Amino acid sequence: MTRWVLIGITALGLSGLLATVTLDPSEMGAAAATDSIERGRYLAKIGGCNDCHTPNYLEKAGNVPEDRWLIGDSLGFNGPWGTTYPTNLRQLLRTMSEDEWVKSARTIETRPPMPWFNLRAMTEADLRAIHRYVLSLPADDTPVPDYVPPGRPPKTPHIVFVPQAPKP
Template sequence: MLSLLLASFGTGAAADDAAQIERGRYLVQIAGCGDCHTPGHFLGQPDMDRFLGGSDVGFEVPGVGVVYGPNLTPDTATGLGGWSADEIVAAIRTRARPDGRGLVPVMPWPNLGTLTDGDAYAIAAYLQSLDPVSNKVPGPIPEGEAAPSFVMRVIPPAG
């Protein structure tokens, strides 16, 4: 009887984990995370085998330089593999990266900062569940230095 009870707890936890990961997948999709974090997206041919593996097109941001959407997969060398769920949630909400560097203004963190705890941790769980993609994106490239690939310019309004 005890083994049946313990087995049911394991099944419930796995179902809860699967539901959380599915919620995270849904949120990543509707937030458009793949747009800035998937190779080929901005060139009209997203490489879905490397979904969320980091962009190959940079953003030129005045006062910052050129930045590339980083690899969000759990690859330890080039992605978020060394980040905890708490660190991923902090980056989503506050721009705070574990290395002290802030996320750039292109990242819609003010909107993402309003996520519930459940939704923010669902995104973290989903990102941690992905297959790792080894893809080191360039940058950041300081202002005035040449970028190694296509770049989109973020131009602030005049005035």
């Protein structure tokens, strides 16, 4: 039970991503491109993106090979909004240009527990670095379950986000 509580609490503080870009080192210079990718790796790690978007990341205290990062997860988050699943960011970001990602991150509003407001607070340079980092990872089309509307039971393991009254 403690593990699921930890996952749920951490999920509330996550910072995610949703975009894609083609990195052209000739435009940036190889050193700048590498620095930007490293910055994106750092932001994805400390921003909590892996906490939800990488299977078993929390349970293994971050000890998940990087080639498995950000592929989404079938562990759902259930609440009054229905049941949401962490997006496969590698797949999603490959459908967006870097500019489209920045625009999306500036306007997105998603269901819990994704902290979309954290994306909006990031600098443009940070958003671009995240996009470049995600695109530097190998493509991965691991499927993620579809959103389940309120009132319908999820068919996968899920964390329930329902406030509990204190016991007398």
